Amino acid sequence: MATQPLGRVGIAGAGTMGRGIAQVFAQGGWQVVLSDPAQAQLSSAVDSISRGMDREVSKGRMAHAEKEEALDRVEAVSELSPMASVDLVVEAVSESLPVKQEVFGRLDRICRPGVILASNTSSISIARLASASGRPGETVGMHFMNPVPVMELVEVVRGAETSRETLSATHRIVKGLGKTPVEVNDSPGFVSNRVLMPMINEAAFCVHEGVGTAENVDAIMRMGMNHPMGPLALADLIGLDVCLDIMETLNDGFRDSKYRPCPLLKSMVSAGHLGRKTGRGFYRYGRRVQGDS
Ligand code: CAA
Numbered sequence: 001m002a003t004q005p006l007g008r009v010g011i012a013g014a015g016t017m018g019r020g021i022a023q024v025f026a027q028g029g030w031q032v033v034l035s036d037p038a039q040a041q042l043s044s045a046v047d048s049i050s051r052g053m054d055r056e057v058s059k060g061r062m063a064h065a066e067k068e069e070a071l072d073r074v075e076a077v078s079e080l081s082p083m084a085s086v087d088l089v090v091e092a093v094s095e096s097l098p099v100k101q102e103v104f105g106r107l108d109r110i111c112r113p114g115v116i117l118a119s120n121t122s123s124i125s126i127a128r129l130a131s132a133s134g135r136p137g138e139t140v141g142m143h144f145m146n147p148v149p150v151m152e153l154v155e156v157v158r159g160a161e162t163s164r165e166t167l168s169a170t171h172r173i174v175k176g177l178g179k180t181p182v183e184v185n186d187s188p189g190f191v192s193n194r195v196l197m198p199m200i201n202e203a204a205f206c207v208h209e210g211v212g213t214a215e216n217v218d219a220i221m222r223m224g225m226n227h228p229m230g231p232l233a234l235a236d237l238i239g240l241d242v243c244l245d246i247m248e249t250l251n252d253g254f255r256d257s258k259y260r261p262c263p264l265l266k267s268m269v270s271a272g273h274l275g276r277k278t279g280r281g282f283y284r285y286g287r288r289v290q291g292d293s
Contacts, residue, residue: 006028006176007030007087008085008088009030009086009089010083011034012091012092012103013035013094014034014042014044015036015045015093018034018090018092019045019048019052020144020147020149021090021092021120021144022034022049023053023149024148024178024179026049026071026074027056027149028176030073032073033082033085034046034075035077035078035080035083036076036078039078042076046071046076049071049074053071054067055149080103080106080110081110088115088118089107089115089116089118090119090142091117091118091119091120091121095121095123095245096245097124100121100124101129102132104119104129108132108133108134114138115138116138116166116169116170117129117135117138118140119139120142122143123189123190123193124249125253126141126159127161129159136159136162137161137166139159139162141157141159141190143155143190144179145192146238152179152180153182154174154181155182155190156170156174157190158183158185159186167183188250188252189250189253197243200234200235201261202262203218203231203235204262204264205262208262208263208264217232218230218231218232236282236285239276240273240281244261
């Protein structure tokens with residue numbers, strides 16, 4: 001017998017992060033409305049969620065029937081209007097302030113009053129999204145880590161006007177997904193990317209200046225610092241375009257030259273070498289991952 005969903009969550013954006021977030025909410029018992037204007041992106045997201053759940057089944061963490069139920073709870077839509085029926089939204093569109101502001105403005109008009117509008121932004125100011133949303137008390141950062149189904153942390157970002165109720169609901173929801181919320185204040189890059197991205201950028205400088213090859217830089221950080229993967233392999237996993245966007249946000253936000261993006265990172269992004277999703281970044285990968293963003 002099918003169990004009653006915990007609630008309805010809308011995920012805006014079906015790229016790498018949006019589809020991972022959709023998977024964990026569906027596995028956590030939520031009805032999921034996954035929206036993206038690109039049909040190809042939506043179909044590839046549903047395939048990737050199904051494969052992600054198969055991985056859970058193969059590890060014995062989920063029964064096949066549970067997988068079918070969870071997958072049935074994911075509804076893929078090409079419009080934002082179905083967000084009128086959700087209890088919570090997690091925005092995971094591309095990491096661009098104007099794009100996110102536009103989405104938050106539309107969500108405010110579509111969603112019921114009181115619905116929390118959470119952003120998975122990796123570095124953009126929650127206050128700026130809150131002003132676009134018209135509901136600053138209900139706007140909060142809910143920053144998942146990649147790969148979403150595996151990583152324990154969700155960085156919860158408190159905007160200047162995020163209400164206490166919104167924060168406690170966010171903590172409760174994140175814990176219900178089996179993840180650990182850690183709360184920080186609104187500041188460029190928050191804590192996760194203020195610490196991580198300069199390391200990735202510096203690793204790129206080491207390659208740019210010929211100090212070491214990508215393989216050697218990564219080997220040093222893996223074996224010398226016990227990182228699960230080297231910073232440049234991680235950059236390829238995150239997406240070099242996303243890394244560059246975050247460095248630009250840090251650079252603009254702090255106006256401190258220590259945050260200047262490495263020219264090699266910029267030229268790789270200009271050339272379309274974005275990491276795993278395009279098949280080439282600091283490393284080469286077997287095939288292009290369709291629909292990832
Ligand atoms: N989706 C789902 N599950 C995945 C996965 C994926 N893409 N990749 C790996 N996994 C799972 C595997 O199935 C395996 O699960 P079990 O332990 O249950 O068997 C587990 O992760 C470990 O995988 P592997 O043994 O294949 O490989 P690994 O030990 O090298 O781990 C990794 C892979 C989990 C990605 C690990 O290398 C790691 O933790 N890397 C660092 C990731 C990281 O730092 N993420 C944060 C990025 S920053 C960010 O996301 C924020 C931002 O704003 C940019």
